[in-house]
Amino acid sequence: MREVCIVGVGFSPWGEVWRHSLRSLYVEAAQAAIRDAGVDHVDSIYVGCMTGGLFVGQEHLGPLVADYLGMRGVPAAHVESACASGGMAVRQAFLEVASGVSEIVLAGGVEKMTDCTGDAATAALATAADQEYEVFNGATFPGLYAMMAQAHMHRYGTSRDVLSAVAVKNHHNGSLNPVAQYQFEVTMEQVSNSVLVADPLRVLDCSGITDGAAAVIVTSLDVAKSLGRPYVRVTGSGVATDSIALAQRSDFTSIPSARLAVQRALAMARRELKDIRFAEVHDCFTIAEIMILESIGFYKPSAAGPATLAGETALDGRLPINPSGGLKAKGHPVGATGVAQVAEGFKQLTGRAESGRQIKGQPTIGLCHNMGGSGASSVVHILEAGQ
């Protein structure tokens, strides 16, 4: 298997982006990544997107973006794993370069979520759950994660303050990220007193509805070296699944797919969890960050909350988590999220994180965890500084 690297990253504007359509969001991020990498072509294109069909009535996204990038003819495909679609796009680019079939692959993710009503967006997102059982009976994702939060609170005594502390930390990081949808700080009181969505989750526990795209350029080690710029090696890639319905799990307080995908990625990278210096994880709701940190094994069950309250996961803590601001503050254009995580990892490992967001001592190994549904899929990548 060939070694695989990332050599450039790019973003579109994120937020309620009225002047862009799905295709132009993707193109803007992709062009930025291509410029950043300094490559003059790509051999293949992946598009991570959850559901262009339900959000904007457009499938067949591979040729669509190739066309609007001025790259008619170039191979292109759309990959989906709900909110882990972006991570899966990076995964497929990784496999294509590793196989030797292509040298330079564009992996981008995109979602245009604000062109439909809020009800339609909630319904579109719910197609990541089990349509025949969960959705048929009225489940939505805030409801599913609220049940997980209730279970976690019941078993481990997790407090309202723990959830709020995740939001406060991630909004602080997001306030330093020029691409973030919510570039402002929030206080513990603001989070704890914000509007209730699904008990115990309040609106400031939830990631946003976001338009946005992110892109990375994936290539072989030989090409990466030849470009003469800082690059990042993708040393591990791991995917795992679980039951699609939350009700069919034996435990609501952990996310087995996160653990399994991390184990697979670490095994490929020949690394251990203790080697990881920072991580981007899938904080679609505040409780998700807590459960993921415990499921991955960064903390024992019940220990991630106290660690968060103690500042261990802050930007200047022992193990910075979501230096980008996470889904919580950066926004969550579903298909873009997993690619944006890898782009943040690239920035941190090459010393390019903007506005005081750079982790001290420039880390050399990071982890990105992207998740679909209530944990039915996880995609993990291990990133290491190139030199």
Add this chain to the structure above:
Amino acid sequence: MREVCIVGVGFSPWGEVWRHSLRSLYVEAAQAAIRDAGVDHVDSIYVGCMTGGLFVGQEHLGPLVADYLGMRGVPAAHVESACASGGMAVRQAFLEVASGVSEIVLAGGVEKMTDCTGDAATAALATAADQEYEVFNGATFPGLYAMMAQAHMHRYGTSRDVLSAVAVKNHHNGSLNPVAQYQFEVTMEQVSNSVLVADPLRVLDCSGITDGAAAVIVTSLDVAKSLGRPYVRVTGSGVATDSIALAQRSDFTSIPSARLAVQRALAMARRELKDIRFAEVHDCFTIAEIMILESIGFYKPSAAGPATLAGETALDGRLPINPSGGLKAKGHPVGATGVAQVAEGFKQLTGRAESGRQIKGQPTIGLCHNMGGSGASSVVHILEAGQ
């Protein structure tokens, strides 16, 4: 790059399958393929599907099918390229095995199209075209292919009889295929006098609305040899794109993505077009088969029609095309079609095509061409008998 093989294939029932849902269609085909291959596990799963979101309100198909196959935990992803989604699923499995990341990969395709109204199905299929220009202005796929047919007739004098001859041939082949949706013969007169859909295309020029799934087991040459059964090598894989909107092409009478994808697949296989003994091609409408044969280069422009009338592409002809019955007679469950083409190639190359459908002299090299939209994407695989 490692050599990649196919070692088993399977189908669900095809047609209006009221007793199956999307997930159970996939599971039935996958279990049949696993049994056929004689493998005891798979390392990874791909699902080719155009739009579970619009047809049945279900995305996140990777973990869904892993779950219902009893394979929770196994990596799984959904890939989409409109009507070429199935070919793209085979492509991603090919890349994953070629990379060395996995040894045994399940590539299946599925579509459940009859659970919504005909209008909703037409609208869902139209998301493979350009939503902002073509669909907004009322274009549907019968309309787009009718324009291509009119252009072909105008330029080359292609006759009504040519279109009818494609349907007659493919229905004959389909009448010999136990999985086909339409297992009956049609006459030239029946096709030419059938209900007009979009001039000049009549209902018997069009592929059906079909529920169905197909699956293949993709693995390394070492594993294929170890199983001690006939296998097929995937010696070439090629993908190409084109403008998503038909209006943005310089020519309506050819399909450049088909030509480019075939060239790429042949180059990888180190073969020439003259080596190919039979092909499955994407006859979503009768005119498509004619245009594809000419675009690929099997025939010069204007020559595929006369060749079809002369019987050259019949099962007992010089170059059998769509021995399975094609999309026309076998049915076209969109995401399943590309996988079914490869499964037919496997059967022909291992001498297992049922009911008198086996091509004489057991061919050793075949080609599968799967297409999305009005030709915005093409996925091609070259298959060769294992020994």
